[in-house]
Every structure is written in C-alpha cells, then in structure tokens.
Amino acid sequence: MKHSRRAFLEAGLALPVALNAPTSLTATAQSPESAVSKDSSFDPWVEIHRENLRHNVAEISRRVGARPILAVIKNNGYGMGVTNIAQLLEPQPEIFGFAVVKLHEAVSLRDAGIRKPILLLGPFDEQNLEDAVVRNILPMIYTPLGPALDKIATKIQKPVPVHICVDTGIGRVGVPYHRAAPLIRDLAARKSVRIHGTMMTFTEDPDFDKEQLRRFNETCAALEKDGLALGKKHAASSFGLFQHPDAFLDMVRPGMAIYGIYSENEFRHTSILDLRPAISLKARVIYVKKLRKGDSAGYNRAYLAKDGIWVATLPVGHADGWPRAAALAHEKGAKVRINGDLYPVIASVSASHCIVEIGSEERVKIGDPVTFFDAQPGSRPEDVSESCGASVYDLTMHLNPLLPRRLV
Numbered sequence: 441m442k443h444s445r446r447a448f449l450e451a452g453l454a455l456p457v458a459l460n461a462p463t464s465l466t467a468t469a470q471s472p473e474s475a476v477s478k479d480s481s482f483d484p485w486v487e488i489h490r491e492n493l494r495h496n497v498a499e500i501s502r503r504v505g506a507r508p509i510l511a512v513i514k515n516n517g518y519g520m521g522v523t524n525i526a527q528l529l530e531p532q533p534e535i536f537g538f539a540v541v542k543l544h545e546a547v548s549l550r551d552a553g554i555r556k557p558i559l560l561l562g563p564f565d566e567q568n569l570e571d572a573v574v575r576n577i578l579p580m581i582y583t584p585l586g587p588a589l590d591k592i593a594t595k596i597q598k599p600v601p602v603h604i605c606v607d608t609g610i611g612r613v614g615v616p617y618h619r620a621a622p623l624i625r626d627l628a629a630r631k632s633v634r635i636h637g638t639m640m641t642f643t644e645d646p647d648f649d650k651e652q653l654r655r656f657n658e659t660c661a662a663l664e665k666d667g668l669a670l671g672k673k674h675a676a677s678s679f680g681l682f683q684h685p686d687a688f689l690d691m692v693r694p695g696m697a698i699y700g701i702y703s704e705n706e707f708r709h710t711s712i713l714d715l716r717p718a719i720s721l722k723a724r725v726i727y728v729k730k731l732r733k734g735d736s737a738g739y740n741r742a743y744l745a746k747d748g749i750w751v752a753t754l755p756v757g758h759a760d761g762w763p764r765a766a767a768l769a770h771e772k773g774a775k776v777r778i779n780g781d782l783y784p785v786i787a788s789v790s791a792s793h794c795i796v797e798i799g800s801e802e803r804v805k806i807g808d809p810v811t812f813f814d815a816q817p818g819s820r821p822e823d824v825s826e827s828c829g830a831s832v833y834d835l836t837m838h839l840n841p842l843l844p845r846r847l848v
Contacts, residue, residue, distance in 0.1 A: 484723035484756045484812075485844040488520050489700075492718035492815060493528055496700045499713050501534040503681055504688045508536035510559065510674060512695030515541065519761070519836035520699070520719055521845050523552045528847075529698070530556055539693055543568055546577045559603055559637070573600050578636060580605050582615040586626055586633070593632030602627070603637035603671070606659060608652040610643050617655045621663060628668045637691070638670040644679050653687050678703045682712050701821050701832050708822055717821060719836055720814035721762070724807050725778065727753040728798070737795050738787025742767070750798040752778070754810055757792040761839035762812060763830035764789045774828045777811040777819045778804050785828075 500509060517525035522545045529535045537557030540546050546560050559578045566588045572579055573592050582605040589600045604624055607614030615623050617640075627633045640656045642649045653675065660670055672690040678697035680687050682704075696703045700717040707713075731737065731745040754776065756762045766774040767785045775782040776796055781803070783796040798804055813821045813835060821832045 482724050482726050482755050484760055485846055486839055487720040487722060487846050487848050489718045489848055490528060492700050492716040495716050496698050497532050497534050500694055500697055503713055504692050507688055508691045509534050510537055510539050510691055510693040511535050511698055512539045512693055515837040516841050518699050519839035523548055524845055526554045530554055536691060547575060550575045578603055582613055584623060586630055590632040599632055599634045601634045601636040603639055604635060606640045606656060608640045608655040609648060610641050617659050620659050624663055635669060636671040638673050640675045642680060682707045705822055705826055717815040721812040723754055723756050723810045725752045725804055725810060726755050728804060728806060743787035750802050752796050752798055752804050754794050756794055757790045759791040762789055762794060763834055765828045765830045768828055772828060774824045778808050782818055
C-alpha cells in the first residue's frame with residue numbers, strides 16, 4: 441500500500457511543466473487512444489502566473505539586498521506543483537536553491553532535472569539519508585548523526601554537505617541552542633562532513649523573535665570565533681522579510697511571498713513589498729436556477745431564500761481545497777468573481793460543490809468562468825481569508841494535487 445500511495449501522490453506532485461507552452465502545464469502529445477479528454481470541461485483548474493512569479497522574486501531580492509534566495513516549495517509547491525514551481529524558478533539568478541519537507545518531493549525535483557541545491561527540511565532514517573545524499577540532496581541535521589555520515593562519505597568517496605538546524609525557541613525541531621555547540625563541533629571536526637549552512641526558525645512572536653535572533657547570533661559567533669565554518673546562515677521566512685531585516689543574514693528562505701501572497705493581512709498595507717499573486721483557482725458555472733421564497737440550499741437547509749433569488753452551482757468543494765469556512769455565514773462568507781462581479785458563497789461547501797447567490801435577476805449562465813481567487817483586488821487570496829477566516833496557507837497548500845495546473 442505504501443508504494444501505491446507514493447505513486448498516487450507523486451503523480452499529482454510531479455506534473456510536467458511545458459515552459460514554452462502558454463496555456464497548459466500538463467499538455468503533452470496525445471496518442472490516438474488518449475485524444476479523448478480525461479477531464480470534464482467543467483472541472484476546476486489552477487493557473488500559475490509566470491510573470492508574477494518573476495516579479496515577486498525580483499521584489500524579494502530588492503528587499504534583501506540581492507542576498508541569495510532559498511525558495512521554500514514544500515507542500516506541493518504551495519499548491520502549484522513542486523516540480524512545476526521549481527522548473528519555473530530555477531532559471532532565475534536570484535534563486536540559490538530550494539527547500540522541501542518531504543523526501544519524495546526532493547527526489548521528484550532531482551528526477552525532473554532540477555540542478556540547483558535542494559535542502560530537505562523533513563525527517564529521514566539512515567537509509568533515507570544515504571538515498572538523499574546520493575541524489576545530491578542536502579539534509580538538515582540536528583541530531584548526532586556523525587557515524588552515519590562517516591559511513592555514507594566512505595561509500596560516496598567525498599564529504600557530505602549538510603545544513604544544521606538550531607532551535608532557538610520554536611521547540612519543533614533543531615538542536616537546542618544551549619546544546620548546539622558540542623554537536624556542531626563534532627560535525628565540523630569530521631572529514632566526512634561539510635557544513636554548508638546553519639539555520640533557525642522564528643516563532644513569529646515579535647518580542648520573542650528578538651531573543652531568538654540574539655541566541656542564534658551568539659551561538660554562531662562563538663563557534664566562528666574558534667574558526668568553525670558554518671556556511672550560509674539563514675533565518676528569515678516570508679514573515680521575516682517584513683518584520684526582521686536584521687535577520688536577513690547570508691541568505692533568506694521565503695515561501696508564501698514568492699507566490700505573491702502576504703502571510704499576514706497587515707503586511708498588505710505596508711510599502712515594504714509589492715506582491716502579486718501567482719496562483720489562481722478557477723472553474724465554470726455548472727447550473728443556474730431560481731429559488732422561490734422559502735426554498736432551501738445546502739446540507740441541513742443551511743440557506744433559506746427570503747424571496748425569489750437566483751443561485752449558481754459551482755463544481756468546487758472542500759475536496760478541491762476550497763475551505764468549508766467559505767460559506768460559514770451569508771454576511772461573512774467568501775465571494776467569487778463571475779463576469780466581473782463578486783457573488784457571496786452561501787449555504788454549505790460540500791465535497792465537490794458550492795453555491796453562490798446571484799440576486800433577483802439571472803445575471804450568469806451555465807459555462808460562465810468563475811474565479812475563486814487570483815491577483816485582482818477583491819479576489820486575492822488575502823481577500824478570501826479576510827472575508828471568511830480561512831488561512832491563506834490553507835487556500836493554496838490544500839489545493840487538490842490532481843487538479844490541472846495551467847501556465848499563463
């Protein structure tokens with residue numbers, strides 16, 4: 441079962457990118473047997489906006505003084521497809537390399553021909569470690585793995601490059617800062633190891649973050665004073681780009697900002713970064729009808745028509761990644777864009793459908809394009825988040841990996 445599950449997931453994660461094709465990331469030459477479309481013309485799809493990606497990378501580079509950018513493309517490339525996004529970003533000189541959490545994502549990138557550095561942030565056993573190193577994948581280390589690294593280095597006949605994670609207070613992974621020196625000294629003393637980077641992660645508590653950075657800087661300074669080479673030091677995520685310019689260090693590792701989305705709504709109202717969403721979720725109207733006064737819509741009759749009202753059914757539900765919270769309440773629900781106008785999501789979001797209220801007139805028809813979120817004001821992922829309380833991370837990372845991805 442494990443192998444079949446892995447194959448299923450990788451099929452969605454490693455969608456090929458037609459970099460020279462303007463319309464589709466999944467377009468391939470079709471044999472006569474496969475000429476019939478396997479997707480309904482009404483199925484939802486995800487669009488990836490290449491120029492917005494380039495713009496966001498340039499904005500980040502300007503903000504950090506041209507420091508190298510380690511692009512975080514974990515969790516299926518924030519919904520765009522891990523291989524898709526890596527192939528689009530790799531040609532950009534500002535991008536130093538990539539960071540992922542799952543080993544199968546790192547392997548997928550190498551199998552797809554990605555050549556820039558790949559940092560594996562997630563867990564692994566000794567066999568996984570060897571498999572990663574053989575594929576030139578950098579492991580993030582925070583436990584005493586010196587003996588295992590010695591064995592691997594002997595096999596591959598060269599030192600193993602690693603990044604060391606120091607826990608300065610987030611309590612998730614990483615060697616605690618007050619116990620970091622012995623581990624780092626041990627690794628640095630081994631001929632089998634080359635420390636290419638040293639990193640930490642902020643809690644994103646503004647007051648405590650300062651203490652975290654102090655701990656990290658003091659730990660690193662003490663080791664460097666003794667002549668230890670720690671490689672590129674990095675700490676700043678997308679949040680740090682706005683809050684911690686003192687933590688840009690030798691390299692930054694943003695995720696959400698690369699995709700043009702503000703990780704916190706308050707950041708939208710600053711002039712620090714001009715971010716343009718590079719991802720859209722779209723579909724087409726599948727049904728339009730008029731409810732009479734007293735008619736209901738949705739499970740548990742979540743919506744009751746107070747008067748005659750037109751509604752439209754859309755083929756997108758929580759199985760596609762559209763949050764249930766989008767229809768929490770008529771007054772607070774998300775809105776979608778149809779024919780240039782915004783309409784509220786009503787009733788309930790089911791696995792494969794949601795319903796929007798159109799009004800007293802029939803203003804939309806079957807087949808009309810629907811935008812759930814994109815780069816337009818009022819339809820940005822942050823607008824959806826603000827309207828219904830869904831996290832912008834959920835909006836992108838929870839997009840079904842089987843949805844078609846199209847390059848525009």
